Amino acid sequence: MDSVAQRLSAVGAGAALELRGVTRLFGALAALTDVTITVRPGERRAVLGSNGAGKTTLFNCITGDFPPTSGTIRFFGEDVTHFPPYERIRRGLRRTYQISALFPGLTVQDNVYLACRGVSRGRFSFLRPGQNDALMHAADSLVQAVHLTAVKDQRVAELAHGQQRQLEIALALAGAPRFVLFDEPAAGLSPTERAELVEILTSLPAHIGYIIIEHDMDVALRVVESVTMMHNGRIFKEGVPEEIESDPEVQELYLGGGHE
Amino acid sequence: MSVTHDARIQVRTAAATAQRTVVRGWPDVNNPAAWIVAAILLIMPLIANGFFLIEIFATTLILGTIALSLMFLTGYGGMVSLMQLTIAGFSAYMVAVFGVSGNANISLGWPWWLAVPMALTLATIFGTLGGALAVRTEGIYTIMITLAIGAAFYYFTNQNWAIFNGHTGINNVGTPHFWGVDWRWDIPFYYIVLAVAAICYFAVDYISRAPFGLALQGVRDNPRRMAALGFNVNAHRVAAYAVASFVAGLAGVLQVWNYRQISPGSVSVGACIDILIIAVVGGITRPIGPYIGALVFVLLRTFALDFLVKIGLDGNRFRLLIGLGFLAIVFWSSDGVIGLWQRWRQSQRPRSDHPGGGRGHG
Numbered sequence: 001m002d003s004v005a006q007r008l009s010a011v012g013a014g015a016a017l018e019l020r021g022v023t024r025l026f027g028a029l030a031a032l033t034d035v036t037i038t039v040r041p042g043e044r045r046a047v048l049g050s051n052g053a054g055k056t057t058l059f060n061c062i063t064g065d066f067p068p069t070s071g072t073i074r075f076f077g078e079d080v081t082h083f084p085p086y087e088r089i090r091r092g093l094r095r096t097y098q099i100s101a102l103f104p105g106l107t108v109q110d111n112v113y114l115a116c117r118g119v120s121r122g123r124f125s126f127l128r129p130g131q132n133d134a135l136m137h138a139a140d141s142l143v144q145a146v147h148l149t150a151v152k153d154q155r156v157a158e159l160a161h162g163q164q165r166q167l168e169i170a171l172a173l174a175g176a177p178r179f180v181l182f183d184e185p186a187a188g189l190s191p192t193e194r195a196e197l198v199e200i201l202t203s204l205p206a207h208i209g210y211i212i213i214e215h216d217m218d219v220a221l222r223v224v225e226s227v228t229m230m231h232n233g234r235i236f237k238e239g240v241p242e243e244i245e246s247d248p249e250v251q252e253l254y255l256g257g258g259h260e
Numbered sequence: 261m262s263v264t265h266d267a268r269i270q271v272r273t274a275a276a277t278a279q280r281t282v283v284r285g286w287p288d289v290n291n292p293a294a295w296i297v298a299a300i301l302l303i304m305p306l307i308a309n310g311f312f313l314i315e316i317f318a319t320t321l322i323l324g325t326i327a328l329s330l331m332f333l334t335g336y337g338g339m340v341s342l343m344q345l346t347i348a349g350f351s352a353y354m355v356a357v358f359g360v361s362g363n364a365n366i367s368l369g370w371p372w373w374l375a376v377p378m379a380l381t382l383a384t385i386f387g388t389l390g391g392a393l394a395v396r397t398e399g400i401y402t403i404m405i406t407l408a409i410g411a412a413f414y415y416f417t418n419q420n421w422a423i424f425n426g427h428t429g430i431n432n433v434g435t436p437h438f439w440g441v442d443w444r445w446d447i448p449f450y451y452i453v454l455a456v457a458a459i460c461y462f463a464v465d466y467i468s469r470a471p472f473g474l475a476l477q478g479v480r481d482n483p484r485r486m487a488a489l490g491f492n493v494n495a496h497r498v499a500a501y502a503v504a505s506f507v508a509g510l511a512g513v514l515q516v517w518n519y520r521q522i523s524p525g526s527v528s529v530g531a532c533i534d535i536l537i538i539a540v541v542g543g544i545t546r547p548i549g550p551y552i553g554a555l556v557f558v559l560l561r562t563f564a565l566d567f568l569v570k571i572g573l574d575g576n577r578f579r580l581l582i583g584l585g586f587l588a589i590v591f592w593s594s595d596g597v598i599g600l601w602q603r604w605r606q607s608q609r610p611r612s613d614h615p616g617g618g619r620g621h622g
Contacts, residue, residue, distance in 0.1 A: 063488060089490040101488070103481035106474065114478045117471050118490030124499060125471040171489065 015074065016041040016179045016209050017062065022071035024057050024233075031057040032068070033233045041076070041178070043209045044201075046220040048244070049230035055213045056098060058230070059181045063095050064088050076178065090119055092178030096171070096185055098213075100164045104157035108148050111156055112139040112170050119175030138174070146170040146200065162193045169200060180210040186219045194219055221245065301454055310446040314518070315562065318450050320554045321457040322518060325511035327539040327550030329504040332464050335545045336473055337500045338480030341394065343406040344508045345535045346413045347387040349527030351512030353417070353424060354379035356522050360434030363425055372436040380509045387505020388498060395497040410532040417524040429523025433516050444517055453514050457551070460507050464547045467503070476500050537582065541589050543598030552597045557582065 017039040024032040032054045039045055047055050060066040062073060064085040073081045080088050103111050116135040117123055129136045143152050146166040151159060156167065165185060172180050182201075186194050194216065201223040204210070214220035221227070221241040229237040229250055237250060244250055300307075304317060330344045359375035361367040370378070394405045417424040424430075435444035443452060467473040475496055478486045483493045516522050525531075534557065542553025564578035593599035 065484065065488070084492070085487040086490050086492050089488060095488055097485070097488075101482050101485040103478045103485070105481050106477055110474055110477075114474055114486075114491075115489050117475065118486070122471055123475060123491060124496070126467055128466065128470045171485075174489070 014041075014077075015039060016043065016076055017211075018074040019058075019062070020072045020074075022058075022061055022068045022073065024054075024061055024066060025069045030233050032061065035071070035233075035235055037228060037235065039179075039209060039211065041209055042207050043226065044224045045209075045211050045226045045228060046224040046241075047211055047213050047228050047230060048220065052232075053230040054233040055230055056183055057233075059095060059183055059211075059213070062088075062181060063093060086118075092176060093181070094172040094174075094177040094179070095181040096168045096183055098183040098187060100161075100168045102156045102164060102167055102171070105155065107153050107155055108143060108159070108167060109139060109152040111167060112142050112174065115139075115171040115174035116142070142170045142173060145173070147196065161188050162190060165189055165193070166196075169197075173204075177208055180204075180208060182210055182212040182214075184213050184215065186214055186216050198222055217245075304454075305447045305450060313446050313450045316558055318453045318514075318518060320551065320558045321453045322511050322514045323535070323538060323558065324542075324551035324554035325457050325460050325514075326508050327535050327542070327554055328460055328464060328547055329507040329511070330535055330539045331544050331547060331550045332467075332507065333500055333504045334539065335549075336468055336476045336480060337497060339394065339497065339500070340403050340536070341391070341406040341501070341504070342403055342532050342536060343387070343390055343409045343413075344504065345532045346410040346527055347383050347390075347505050347508040348512030348515060349417075349522065349531075350386050350413065351379045351383035351509035352516035352522040352526070353430070354382050355513050355516045356430040356433045357423060361430045362432030363430050366423065366425055366430060372434065376513055379513060380506060383509030383512060384502055384505045387508065388502040391501025391505070392498050394501070395494050407529070407532065410527070411529050414524055414527050414529060417527060424524075427524055429521060429525075431521040433520050433522065435517045435520065444520070449517070453518075456510055456514060460510060461547050461551070464507070468547075472496075472499070537586055539596075541586055541596050543596030545595055546598055549596055549598045556585070556597065560585065 015038045017037070019035055019037045022032055022035045023030065035054075035058065047058065049055050057066070061068045064080070064083060064087075068081065071081070072079060075088060075091055075093055078091065080091070103114065106114070113129070113136060116138045120135060140149075140152075143149055146169055148163060148166055148170070151163060156164065159167065165188065169182070169185060172182070185201075186197055189197060198219055201210075201212070212220060212224060221244075224241060227237075227239060227241055227244040228235055229244060237244065237247065239247070301317075305313060308317065326344055326348045329347075330341060333339045333341050333344075355372075355375050356363075357366060358368050358370045358378050359372055360369050368375075390406065390409045393409075394402045397405055417429075418427050420426065435442070435449075437443065441448050443449060468477070475486065475491055478489075478491070479493050479496050486493050486496075515526070519526075538553040538557045539550050540553070541556055542551065543549030560582050561578055564581045565576075568574065568577050568581075589596055589600070593603065595602070
């Protein structure tokens with residue numbers, strides 16, 4: 001029995017997300033080098049690092065937008081290294097983009113409806129949703145959750161930046177997410193909108209874990225329980241927010257150094 | 261000033277929302293112009309003689325339906341396919357090959373109700389396979405691949421005698437006779453064409469608001485995000501080609517019944533590009549556009565010749581007029597004739613809206 005438990009933990013059955021030795025090369029440039037991370041289900045973690053540290057590349061490897069050059073990625077115990085992005089999403093992985101990746105020609109409602117449809121059956125359905133369509137109602141409540149009900153019939157191209165960022169988050173919360181990757185969700189938001197964002201993140205159900213890339217420490221360290229520091233495509237420190245904030249090396253490299 | 265402006269937008273959005281909940285997705289129901297056009301099309305045989313009925317209106321509806329298949333791919337899917345006419349031509353050839361024609365050594369002589377489903381199936385498979393090749397590329401390369409398929413099919417039909425009968429093509433293609441009616445008579449044929457065009461038009465309009473069509477527009481706007489929402493983007497694109505191929509195939513059946521013959525000249529590269537011109541001139545963002553474009557094209561093709569001869573120019577220069585018209589429309593409106601129409605409507609609107617805005621301000 002012991003050996004079974006050991007084997008299970010060895011393949012990361014208990015982890016929501018487990019990366020082992022993930023390396024990503026762009027030609028001769030190593031954007032990620034030998035990255036190993038384990039994240040528990042429900043865990044909330046920040047990934048910090050200066051520009052070019054490999055944070056977004058890390059996300060792209062996890063979602064499969066760019067597959068890793070080497071290494072393995074497990075999602076709730078399943079090896080998804082060679083899965084196309086849509087297969088990972090259907091298993092409960094979600095992400096947002098640093099630069100809003102929305103559908104400008106469609107309405108807010110239709111954007112969210114597509115997100116709901118993408119993780120359920122009937123993606124190829126030729127039948128219009130009726131008045132009592134369950135996914136339409138799911139989309140309605142998501143639109144409400146990110147405070148966009150007033151503009152739900154407007155085309156996304158007409159939305160303000162802050163509203164687009166909120167929609168970006170709504171798309172990542174459709175269906176039954178198990179783990180979400182937030183790529184700089186606070187970028188370009190006003191202080192009020194940042195407060196709203198913190199509220200949305202902290203009010204997520206406890207079973208939904210996430211990794212957040214965020215430069216704004218006020219946002220990042222308030223919504224996570226652990227922090228991973230990256231530099232030049234490598235992980236060089238992991239810990240709880242207080243440790244990271246007071247770590248002299250971190251201050252030199254990122255918190256202090258970044259401002260000079 | 262900005263407050264007034266915002267208020268007016270609010271009012272307009274609210275009105276639009278209310279309207280949308282009443283007839284979600286069928287805005288045409290509220291549009292009197294749509295009812296007038298439908299009525300005119302239905303009573304057309306009372307107004308128009310045989311020449312106008314077939315040479316102008318039936319031909320417009322057939323070309324419009326082929327262009328509609330392109331509009332579906334381009335307007336909703338963001339894929340420009342130059343092989344839509346080729347698929348229609350393939351379907352037309354298959355009707356001639358499997359059905360009845362004057363070339364008894366080639367045609368199998370199946371009744372039309374067997375030959376047509378066969379032709380539609382094969383045309384859909386043909387277009388889907390072409391689409392499966394084309395979706396591996398984007399933008400200009402999609403255009404090149406589909407153009408290459410069109411050109412290859414043209415030269416193949418020219419040189420293949422066993423099935424396609426070379427450059428002479430297949431003549432005296434049989435047309436359906438049942439219930440005591442020769443359905444190629446002008447009036448019954450006009451109604452067949454009108455029915456097929458109407459079904460295709462409403463089907464495309466309907467699908468655009470169904471999950472498949474919405475997802476296709478998502479693929480057009482941002483394929484990478486669609487994959488990050490759980491969609492298999494390439495599968496969606498190939499499925500769109502299948503739908504468009506079926507629509508083009510239907511139009512191809514009508515085309516071969518219309519001319520009772522099919523030859524390589526009907527599937528030339530120039531004819532493929534005509535379909536693109538028709539769709540762009542009419543407007544590529546909405547299903548009505550291709551039909552408007554086809555009407556402009558057919559009218560120019562039919563009457564520009566006489567007009568040019570009258571003012572002492574070569575009649576074949578009608579393409580010059582089409583080209584100039586194309587340039588003018590693309591230059592002034594990226595959304596074809598529909599775009600011009602909508603802009604004209606909007607320029608009319610502020611005057612009628614102004615009193616309402618004033619009241620809101622007061």
